[in-house]
Amino acid sequence: MKRFLEKLAEGALLLSGSITSITILLIVLFLFKEASGLFRSPVIEEGYVIALNKANTVKSLSSYEIKEIFDGEISNWAELGGKDEAIEVVRLSDLTNYYTEEELGAEFENIPAKASELTASHPGIVLFLPKQYLAKKFDGITLDKETIHPGDFFGGKEWYPTASPSAQFGLLPLLLGTLWVSLGAILLSLPFGIAVAVYLAEIATMRVRNILKPIIELLAGIPSVVYGFFGLVVLVPFLQKIFQLPVGETALAGSVVLAIMALPTIITVAEDAMRTTPRAMKEASLALGATHWQTIYKVIIPYSKSGITSAAVLGIGRAIGETMAVLMVTGNAAVIPHTLLEPVRTIPATIAAELGEAASGSAHYQALFALGCILFLITMVLSISVEFISKKQK
């Protein structure tokens, strides 16, 4: 009986022990399941179809090409590898330019027939039509089987998730926005973090340390939304004033807020690493006549190099995944940034801002899960590299 209980308890403990692994597995499963749907969803807005003239040699259009056509950026089929023919964009509302209201019918019952007729008679046409108006025997090519290509997502330079007729799910502006903000943050916080770590580990007296440590812990405890709020009411107007910007919500504001938020992580990890320096090494250096400062930068810092690297990587990981504070201060413009003084939009901020509006199961929803996958993969790689670095240290 007793032995049975022991076994039972051990089983229950093992089950609890495996919960984190199960969670990771489930996260991978659900994220990738929803995200993979993106590459099966149609390029064109749900419920619509794009039709071309039968003689047109262009047989498929990518999401980006459709957008460029409807924006008027591409105006000749030759640009898409077709015949030299001007592109004629026709939406449902444009049909009245070709036919009178009587011809289309009082209840628009003639639209299917007329649309078919129009497509057959205009060689350069590209017609954007709700599926319900597609005639049974439509005289033209319809592009409704086109799905979003991985290249459209991974190489896409534009993020317009609600654009019509073809939404743009380009990863690049968001990825670059995330990297800019995070790198800015780490460049700001790393020097401070290491300086504070050295001060705490080597210079400060026990009493000062006992005061500073809880303060740094407190800095880590402040919720990100409070940092975001502080950034919004203090930092953003301040940056706008000193740099004379049209808007203060910029990548730089995000970097500064993230730098403050990443500090506790960097300080703690770097300080712990410096504390592991063997006493004998320090004493040997001092005995050879080196000053304390020389010992720090010639012995302690080189010895704790991998710990400091871990600190930097963990800080970057923290910065890349941070959501609320960044969402509140970076201005959220989904364009590829050129300077730190422009509004940017990061991956987590995009997910947080848009998931509420995206209908469950839509391409937009799936695209946001795809962003989640990217974020998850980045942080996984960072976590594993920290693991690797600290193993090397041992």
Place this chain on the structure above:
Amino acid sequence: MTPLDKTSKIDKRKRRSQFIAFTLFKLMSYSVVAMLILILGFITTKGIGVINWEFLTTAPQEGMTKGGIYPAIIGTLVLVLGSSLFSFPIGIMSGIYMNEYATNSKLAAFIRVMTNNLSGVPSVVFGLFGMALFVNTMGFGDSILAGSLTLGLLSLPLVIRTTEESLKAIDFSFREGSLALGATKLQTIRKVILPMAFPNIITGLILSIGRVSGETAPILFTVAAYFLPKLPHSIFDQVMALPYHLYVISTSGTDIEASRGIAYGTALVLIAIVLIVNLLANFLRTFFSKRVKMN
């Protein structure tokens, strides 16, 4: 110039560079402290005037420009409680398994890596995952249940790590002593190890409560309501929550300028929670370390 003069000159230069470096480090450290004081001081001075009994006990009114934050306080408390009910038992058991049973095995190493990885997963990914699993697949909808489970998963690594560290701090001789007296492993853990580790575990749990109460991204799509003056009746209801409330009224409220005062008040309440949690944890740490002298 005698060699001795030369040494003293080098000595002086070394001293000076040490002085400059140390002063710089000191200044940078104090500037970090100054930053914290700036943030706390700013929000406290702006928010303290807003906070009174009415603010803490009434619902928001007139498009959240007047009234209080009572439903959000209750919502956050409910979520903290719900997530703790999930993460504390499982996290503690997991920590016990890793430190007492699976020492040095490949499995333990694997679990440890996974736990570290989980703690690195961004909170917004937890939000996505919670939405896909609890809200949609399991059909809980936007509810306290879904939100609590999501927050619980998020705080698991912290609870596990705290438990593990607390257990690790207990000297091995206590285990050997208990086993030598004929106690089983389970008895040893229950009667000897856990009571000794208890103070440190509690401290860690309190800190994890602080973390959970401030999280916004995981509850965005799993439980948080924009405006809901009624209090929840069941675990399938939505609730308001303090961090989400602060986000909403400072970025997308009906009248952002008019609700600024309430935003400062809400931020101050959030900071107060974190302060209280940290002070409590520090107090317990010193209290117990004076009483229980182990090792």
